[in-house]
Amino acid sequence: MGAEAVRNAIADAGLAPEDVDGMLSYHANDSTNAMALSQDLGVRLDFFMDCSGGGSSTEALVGLAIGAIEAGMCHTVAIFRSMNGYSEARMGGSQAAGRAAPSVVAGGALDSMPYGYMTPAQMFQFTFARHMHEYGTTNEQLARVKVAHSNHASNNPKAYYKSRLTVDDVLNSRWIVKPACHLLDCCVETDNATCIIVTSADRARHLRQRPIYIMSVAGRVMKPFAAMHYQCSPITRQAGYYAQRIVFRNAGVEPDDIQLTGCYDAFTFTPVLLFEAYGFCPVGEGGQYVSSGTIDLGGRRPNNTSGGHLCEGYTHGMNMVIENVRQLRHQADDSCPGWAHGEHSYDYREGGCRQVQDVELAMNMGWGTPSMTSALIIRR
Amino acid sequence: MGNAVDDERPDHSEVTVGEYKSLQLVVLPTDSEHRGYFEEARQHRLVVQRCAACGMLRGAIGAACPFCTSLDWSWQPVSGRGVIYSYQIVTQAVHPAFADWVPYPVVLVELDEQRDVVWNRGLEDESVSLRVIANLVTSDPTVPEAEENVAIGKRVEVCFVDLDDTTALPQFRLSD
Numbered sequence: 001m002g003a004e005a006v007r008n009a010i011a012d013a014g015l016a017p018e019d020v021d022g023m024l025s026y027h028a029n030d031s032t033n034a035m036a037l038s039q040d041l042g043v044r045l046d047f048f049m050d051c052s053g054g055g056s057s058t059e060a061l062v063g064l065a066i067g068a069i070e071a072g073m074c075h076t077v078a079i080f081r082s083m084n085g086y087s088e089a090r091m092g093g094s095q096a097a098g099r100a101a102p103s104v105v106a107g108g109a110l111d112s113m114p115y116g117y118m119t120p121a122q123m124f125q126f127t128f129a130r131h132m133h134e135y136g137t138t139n140e141q142l143a144r145v146k147v148a149h150s151n152h153a154s155n156n157p158k159a160y161y162k163s164r165l166t167v168d169d170v171l172n173s174r175w176i177v178k179p180a181c182h183l184l185d186c187c188v189e190t191d192n193a194t195c196i197i198v199t200s201a202d203r204a205r206h207l208r209q210r211p212i213y214i215m216s217v218a219g220r221v222m223k224p225f226a227a228m229h230y231q232c233s234p235i236t237r238q239a240g241y242y243a244q245r246i247v248f249r250n251a252g253v254e255p256d257d258i259q260l261t262g263c264y265d266a267f268t269f270t271p272v273l274l275f276e277a278y279g280f281c282p283v284g285e286g287g288q289y290v291s292s293g294t295i296d297l298g299g300r301r302p303n304n305t306s307g308g309h310l311c312e313g314y315t316h317g318m319n320m321v322i323e324n325v326r327q328l329r330h331q332a333d334d335s336c337p338g339w340a341h342g343e344h345s346y347d348y349r350e351g352g353c354r355q356v357q358d359v360e361l362a363m364n365m366g367w368g369t370p371s372m373t374s375a376l377i378i379r380r
Numbered sequence: 381m382g383n384a385v386d387d388e389r390p391d392h393s394e395v396t397v398g399e400y401k402s403l404q405l406v407v408l409p410t411d412s413e414h415r416g417y418f419e420e421a422r423q424h425r426l427v428v429q430r431c432a433a434c435g436m437l438r439g440a441i442g443a444a445c446p447f448c449t450s451l452d453w454s455w456q457p458v459s460g461r462g463v464i465y466s467y468q469i470v471t472q473a474v475h476p477a478f479a480d481w482v483p484y485p486v487v488l489v490e491l492d493e494q495r496d497v498v499w500n501r502g503l504e505d506e507s508v509s510l511r512v513i514a515n516l517v518t519s520d521p522t523v524p525e526a527e528e529n530v531a532i533g534k535r536v537e538v539c540f541v542d543l544d545d546t547t548a549l550p551q552f553r554l555s556d
Binding site for chain 1: 400401402403404405406407408411414418438439441442444465466467468469470471472474475476477478481483484486488494499500504505506507508509510511512513514515527532549
């Protein structure tokens with residue numbers, strides 16, 4: 001699966017396998033590695049790293065690829081992620097079907113697992129509950145994130161879940177963890193592999209596709225006391241509070257300039273906190289931001305036009321970056337017959353177009369936990 | 381398993397094992413902090429680490445003091461009283477061990493000691509408090525509190541589930 005993804009990305013870029021001389025990946029002991037993939041594809045690498053890392057690693061690795069290229073360590077880096085996130089290693093260690101649940105608890109897990117506290121929905125829930133308590137964020141507002149992303153996914157033939165959903169569909173789905181996570185507030189555990197190619201602008205200009213330029217990267221940026229960040233108030237503040245200083249300064253743009261966002265939507269709540277932290281709306285008003293139409297296709301600043309983790313599939317952060325590259329190429333692979341040539345109808349009804357018109361500047365906001373983030377601004 | 385590597389593994393003869401809801405709570409020989417924590421709990425004392433250099437308490441077990449980086453510390457008993465700072469109700473049994481408990485509350489308890497210490501000179505409007513994770517339980521500490529009784533701001537106090545002669549697990553229950 002990993003080999004297929006890297007192979008497809010190399011072909012899409014118009015590269016030969018031997019043009020790839022660098023590989024970066026991240027994993028949670030659940031992935032194939034660069035040594036295996038390079039061998040599969042017959043590639044000899046001058047640079048590779050398989051980093052241990054969770055969500056928000058994607059954007060950070062784009063930054064590391066730039067560093068490796070500018071340091072002269074290699075010329076072209078394939079960043080990949082390969083994970084059996086449904087059938088094998090599920091986030092939080094809950095058992096996949098047919099596998100025994102872990103029963104031995106040791107080390108840092110002694111502070112949490114004896115309390116039946118181990119999955120991401122639980123690990124983030126104290127932040128979500130406190131945000132609802134302090135700012136009045138509602139389940140209906142959260143459901144609007146799922147509604148928007150499902151509308152987008154309905155125009156993505158590759159999305160895992162393509163059905164358009166309503167607020168009531170979300171509110172009537174069964175609870176996983178209260179007060180913020182119904183089943184449909186949670187993303188889709190998925191077996192998948194993904195790849196992003198990073199190379200120098202000079203080289204990219206001579207390849208098959210229009211290059212998309214990297215304006216700035218931040219990552220992985222943390223809050224104080226990141227390992228047990230609930231010690232540090234305000235716990236409703238996402239680490240983007242710090243990262244936004246880096247990513248906007250280095251790109252020379254402001255939130256208002258961004259036309260398209262891609263947020264790590266592990267849960268409907270995570271974009272709410274990212275939009276606040278990165279300054280797309282005032283603190284406490286993330287619920288209004290996501291339910292105002294702003295993030296919908298056709299809105300002021302669409303978010304996760306592929307359907308994101310909630311609907312396209314959970315890729316640990318990769319697919320939102322890939323989607324923004326597609327969008328900036330004006331090649332969203334929707335149902336418009338001429339999408340590959342940038343010909344779109346901009347009719348966003350179900351089964352139609354998902355290309356954002358005339359989009360030039362896009363941003364990704366990665367989430368690891370409330371205390372961890374990365375960000376990426378790219379342009380056409 | 382017949383693996384030659386087995387002989388190279390650490391000696392686990394001193395491992396302390398407490399069994400709780402079918403989970404094996406294992407304190408490795410290299411984890412003296414958790415050993416002390418659970419042993420103090422068996423004496424029905426909730427303890428936190430106190431820095432020997434600056435005297436600050438820390439809310440999460442760690443090797444160094446986040447306020448001054450000193451490596452020297454001792455256990456400091458605290459009152460075990462505090463307030464529910466945030467909460468969650470777990471309705472999906474995330475582990476078979478908790479299948480008989482759903483729906484059950486997990487609470488973030490802010491202890492009464494050392495609240496709201498200004499962090500980083502207040503430059504980022506941040507403060508640090510002692511906050512620990514546990515279940516909210518009833519007068520029987522093996523029974524989870526009812527969902528409707530869980531709310532941010534309610535007062536709580538520590539209680540303990542004895543696991544064996546040497547270890548206990550701290551929990552919290554509602555108080556006045």
